[in-house]
Amino acid sequence: MSELDKIGTYQFVAEPFHVDFTGHLTIGVLGNHLLNVAGFHAHDRGFGIDHLNEENYTWVLSRLAIEMTDLPYQYEPFSIQTWVENVYRLFTDRNFAVLNKEGKPVAYARSVWAMINMETRKPIDLMAMHNGDITGYICDKDCPIEKPSRIKVTSKEPVAEMPVRYSDMDINGHVNSIRYMEHILDLFPIDTFKEKRLHRFEMAYVAETMAGDSLAYYVDKVDEGHFDVEVKKNAAETVCRSKVIFKRN
Amino acid sequence: MSELDKIGTYQFVAEPFHVDFTGHLTIGVLGNHLLNVAGFHAHDRGFGIDHLNEENYTWVLSRLAIEMTDLPYQYEPFSIQTWVENVYRLFTDRNFAVLNKEGKPVAYARSVWAMINMETRKPIDLMAMHNGDITGYICDKDCPIEKPSRIKVTSKEPVAEMPVRYSDMDINGHVNSIRYMEHILDLFPIDTFKEKRLHRFEMAYVAETMAGDSLAYYVDKVDEGHFDVEVKKNAAETVCRSKVIFKRN
Numbered sequence: 001m002s003e004l005d006k007i008g009t010y011q012f013v014a015e016p017f018h019v020d021f022t023g024h025l026t027i028g029v030l031g032n033h034l035l036n037v038a039g040f041h042a043h044d045r046g047f048g049i050d051h052l053n054e055e056n057y058t059w060v061l062s063r064l065a066i067e068m069t070d071l072p073y074q075y076e077p078f079s080i081q082t083w084v085e086n087v088y089r090l091f092t093d094r095n096f097a098v099l100n101k102e103g104k105p106v107a108y109a110r111s112v113w114a115m116i117n118m119e120t121r122k123p124i125d126l127m128a129m130h131n132g133d134i135t136g137y138i139c140d141k142d143c144p145i146e147k148p149s150r151i152k153v154t155s156k157e158p159v160a161e162m163p164v165r166y167s168d169m170d171i172n173g174h175v176n177s178i179r180y181m182e183h184i185l186d187l188f189p190i191d192t193f194k195e196k197r198l199h200r201f202e203m204a205y206v207a208e209t210m211a212g213d214s215l216a217y218y219v220d221k222v223d224e225g226h227f228d229v230e231v232k233k234n235a236a237e238t239v240c241r242s243k244v245i246f247k248r249n
Numbered sequence: 250m251s252e253l254d255k256i257g258t259y260q261f262v263a264e265p266f267h268v269d270f271t272g273h274l275t276i277g278v279l280g281n282h283l284l285n286v287a288g289f290h291a292h293d294r295g296f297g298i299d300h301l302n303e304e305n306y307t308w309v310l311s312r313l314a315i316e317m318t319d320l321p322y323q324y325e326p327f328s329i330q331t332w333v334e335n336v337y338r339l340f341t342d343r344n345f346a347v348l349n350k351e352g353k354p355v356a357y358a359r360s361v362w363a364m365i366n367m368e369t370r371k372p373i374d375l376m377a378m379h380n381g382d383i384t385g386y387i388c389d390k391d392c393p394i395e396k397p398s399r400i401k402v403t404s405k406e407p408v409a410e411m412p413v414r415y416s417d418m419d420i421n422g423h424v425n426s427i428r429y430m431e432h433i434l435d436l437f438p439i440d441t442f443k444e445k446r447l448h449r450f451e452m453a454y455v456a457e458t459m460a461g462d463s464l465a466y467y468v469d470k471v472d473e474g475h476f477d478v479e480v481k482k483n484a485a486e487t488v489c490r491s492k493v494i495f496k497r498n
Contacts, residue, residue, distance in 0.1 A: 015281070015285055016284070016285070016288065016420070017284065017419065017425055017426075017427050019420050020415065020416075020418060020420075021415075021418040021419065021420060021421075021422045022420075023420045026416065028416065032266045036264055036265070036266075039265065074420055164439070165435040166269065166434055166435055166437065166439050166442055167275065167277065167431045167434060167435050169269060169270040170265070170266065170268070170269075170270065171265070171268050171269075171271075171272045171323055172270075176266055177266075178266050182416045185415055185416060186415050186416050188415065190414070190415050190418070190460040193415055211270075211439040212439075
């Protein structure tokens with residue numbers, strides 16, 4: 001298989017309700033597209049959720065890091081490429097490039113996934129799955145952004161607390177991965193998004209949250225425009241961590 | 250032009266992050282699709298936003314009413330049909346049908362739109378626009394749900410108050426029409442969505458909200474499973490009203 005065949009490319013348009021007040025695609029919508037194309041790419045190669053479901057397995061997103069310059073503007077067509085960078089025993093690295101309508105990269109993303117057995121919630125050995133077929137899709141296309149980092153938050157005072165609401169939940173009854181991204185960005189004053197632009201956004205997913213849980217948000221200001229965020233459920237257990245880096249326009 | 254040519258039909262799939270914990274498409278996503286197909290249909294017939302922009306005009310959604318039985322399940326393909334039911338001097342009625350993968354209607358919607366001059370914010374006479382060309386698209390396809398009703402809320406005590414946040418806003422810096430729908434559904438306990446299913450949802454848009462505004466939500470319980478909701482900005486001016494009717498499963 002050529003390197004080109006290993007890369008999946010998917011077409012999109014920046015819909016009107018999918019852009020923010022600057023007219024550019026929101027990170028939540030971009031995140032949704034990234035997770036969708038990961039699903040399409042895996043599906044087309046026989047290791048998608050639908051095949052895995054028969055074996056009671058599912059993919060779980062562990063980490064996501066996105067770096068962007070100039071996201072697509074309202075009504076602009078764009079495409080997303082995705083490929084597998086590495087496969088380890090319990091994790092796989094999947095990368096993404098977002099290309100604008102001229103085909104120029106305007107964002108890159110890195111993600112780390114595990115596969116689990118839905119009944120036991122235990123991780124699956126990817127090398128043992130279908131004789132390690134997945135390693136045949138490893139592709140050495142460049143992804144010129146840093147890997148997801150370790151995030152450590154020291155703040156003990158939450159800046160916001162909110163219960164899990166109906167619109168937060170996915171089909172499994174858990175808060176969906178995209179909603180955390182939106183809730184975290186909503187911690188920042190709107191003026192932040194006027195003066196600066198989002199440069200890098202990282203998510204590390206640690207535990208699931210469901211109906212009845214309350215989410216508390218803790219924020220460390222690491223540097224000018226650089227924030228580390230931790231979300232805990234019921235003011236105790238870490239649910240996810242995030243790194244948010246803004247740059248001056 | 251035949252009646253069939255007047256109806257636009259658009260294909261979708263229920264994406265994983267677009268379904269709620271029951272596995273069915275959310276009303277927010279359905280609302281987004283309805284507004285998008287309204288845009289596609291108008292665009293294809295020469296009275297879309299892009300043509301209007303040249304004249305500094307834009308479409309403004311005034312009312313939306315959706316009734317549904319069994320919305321598409323995760324990964325299911327479905328289609329949305331839209332057509333113009335009526336054109337008055339200052340408003341036009343546009344209807345929708347949502348068809349499941351077997352082509353059976355699972356939801357209908359009615360919407361009312363005005364066209365305004367973006368500079369003066371004044372309404373445009375639709376009969377005078379392009380010699381009233383739009384009336385040529387009027388179609389008598391059946392839409393078997395009630396028209397949007399008058400909603401009157403008497404409660405004086407808000408059940409929730411929240412500031413306008415980054416993720417709420419559209420390209421014009423206003424809270425977007427879809428976010429109101431999500432915030433209104435989030436007023437209800439998650440158990441409501443377990444015991445009942447949403448049967449009818451209405452929105453009447455009255456005024457714009459922007460960064461710096463705070464939104465207060467007032468709810469009247471009209472009957473078992475039937476709620477009227479009013480959203481006011483800064484605890485004073487009405488922004489929108491909504492009717493939410495649940496039915497027992």
